[in-house]
Amino acid sequence: MQQTNYDVIIIGAGASGLMCAATAGYRGKRVLLIDHAPKAAAKIRISGGGKCNFTNLDVKPENYICQNPHFVKSALSRYPSSAFIELVERHGLEYEERDLGKLFCKHRASDLIQILRTECDWAGVEFRLYCHIETVSYLDDQGYQLITSDGEIFAEKLVVATGALSFPKLKASDFGYQLAKQFDLNMIETRPGLVPLVFSDKWGARLSDLTGLSLEAKVSCGTFSFQEAVLFTHNGLSGPGILQASNYWQPGEPITISLLPNHKVYEELKKLKKNNQSLQKWLNRFWPKRLTQAWLNWFPIQTQLANLTDETLIDYAEQIQNWVLYPSDTAGYHKAEVTLGGVDTDCISSKTFEAKQQPGLYFIGEALDVTGQLGGYNFQWAWASGVACGQAL
Ligand SMILES: Cc1cc2nc3c(=O)[nH]c(=O)nc-3n(C[C@H](O)[C@H](O)[C@H](O)COP(=O)(O)OP(=O)(O)OC[C@H]3O[C@@H](n4cnc5c(N)ncnc54)[C@H](O)[C@@H]3O)c2cc1C
Known part of the structure; x- marks a missing residue:
């Protein structure tokens, strides 16, 4: 079995994981992004009817549901929708505004995935797709040890960006919640959201x-x-x-x-x-x-x-x-766009997204008890939490 070492392992190559990986990579960190799916960002690909409602022109903390309504403020103010728009414009993405400030890709959502993949490539992020994680352990002196289908991997820091339970056919899993429980983090009960x-x-x-x-x-x-x-x-x-x-x-x-x-x-x-x-x-x-x-x-x-x-x-x-x-x-998780509830934000720093009682362990994106309204707010949370965490790694 091969053994490799990184500064940071991010589990989940979805919206928040890609954003976090690029941000940390640009800061000189050696980053590995792991996903058990064969392709990154499955939800971006199908979102918004294939055109991805990637943000909203008017994002406010009140657009989110969280047991602690103040939790989202720091990340959203440090990475507003204008910052993401500036990023996609730099890559020449054509987009259009629809009702209520919703921004969609003009052509296809995969254009946006390409932008995020390019950012990760430029930032030197390594990918391991179709990689299955068997165990995660914290070894004080070495940080986090992952036993995976690709061998044993170590990193000083571990970011959990595994999303939530909605759309299991897109490889959604409760893995993030299992890790939260393993490290004694409290969970807020989950239920389907944005659902018929x-x-x-x-x-x-x-x-x-x-x-x-x-x-x-x-x-x-x-x-x-x-x-x-x-x-x-x-x-x-x-x-x-x-x-x-x-x-x-x-x-x-x-x-x-x-x-x-x-x-x-x-x-x-x-x-x-x-x-x-x-x-x-x-x-x-x-x-x-x-x-x-x-x-x-x-x-x-x-x-x-x-x-x-x-x-x-x-x-x-x-x-x-x-x-x-x-x-x-x-209509249940298989029809729900999001999952309400998740990892209790009281256990997480709103500035760095590090677990307060577990050094080097971070949770971002939808795995947390943060759910946006319909209109691009969920992706904006993924971008903003990913960037805030990436800057702290
Ligand atoms: C049909 C649909 C349409 C949507 N449309 C919109 C929209 O237009 N606008 C909007 O703002 N939001 C939309 N959303 C919500 C949005 O997709 C999510 O809120 C967002 O993707 C969450 O980002 P994330 O990074 O937290 O998780 P995800 O993007 O879900 O990424 C999680 C990643 O973790 C991986 N993973 C899970 N378990 C494991 C494991 N055990 N090991 C390794 N990898 C694992 C998954 O394969 C996935 O790639 C939509 C959701 C759905 C289902």
Whole structure:
């Protein structure tokens, strides 16, 4: 068996690992980047429909969910989205801005992977892909010893950038969590995030009748609201509005949907009543006909409103603007874009990402209990935590 030594081993050649490796390599560190997948950065490749929503023009700590809301501040302020944009522009990446400040590759996400691979090459980073780690041990005098399918490897410092549980078909694993437990770091319970919601009650069948239909709506969960597209699926609801709300949803809780978020519905129903106009025709102006038809079946009302009382109109307007639904579950990790929870940030320095009680051990990216909203925030966290850690190695 071959034995080799490095200053730093980074486990996980995903978004945060690549960024961390290049940063540390440029600082003269001998860096080895290991991944058990045959190719680096599988999630970047498929993200954003193959175009990777790689950051957002407006990134704030409030865009993240973490038990300690202050934890993200240092890294995000030291490596803002403008810094990543400057990096990709230097490499000539063509990108485009979409709604709500989201930046996407203009052509393909693999262009971005190429940039990160080039940065790693220029920084002298070594790669070992398709390499399986059997054990990790801390030997005081020698640092970290890894027994791998490629032999025994030593490094003074070990960075865990193994991501989280979402999309197991892309080689997601709980390896980072296992290492955290091995070194006595606390874990925040995990659950799928940015994930479709499914319904098993009567709504499961009803919503499936509208599969494929999409419209802009306002989705609320607790005190959080998102006005984005909602998509009807074969077993529930998806689309950006639902994915955003799913980050805040807990089993047993309702979500509330306004299907006409830009209207004062009661006032408009009163006008229809006064002018003796048809509700169905009016709804069809804003909704796909299939939705209007289904809605009027689910919530029957005389569509000529002339004979209805104001109380009835108030109730009906409320139904349209505050449609309360109880999801039975999420669609699970295989459909979730991210994982909520993870390694407890109380155990980690927000400046260096080193474990407070374990010298030379670092956790970055999604392995930590940090989850961004939809819109490029998760990649921005990967870049920012990777750079902050790389600068400290
Ligand atoms: C379908 C989908 C679409 C997404 N779209 C977007 C988007 O457009 N914008 C956005 O901001 N975020 C998006 N995300 C989220 C984003 O991909 C992640 O938040 C981000 O990749 C996390 O970076 P990371 O470096 O922490 O982990 P990852 O990028 O997941 O990298 C982890 C790496 O560790 C490796 N690994 C795991 N276990 C082991 C092990 N035991 N040994 C060795 N290697 C291991 C994996 O193979 C992987 O390469 C999307 C996610 C998914 C699933």
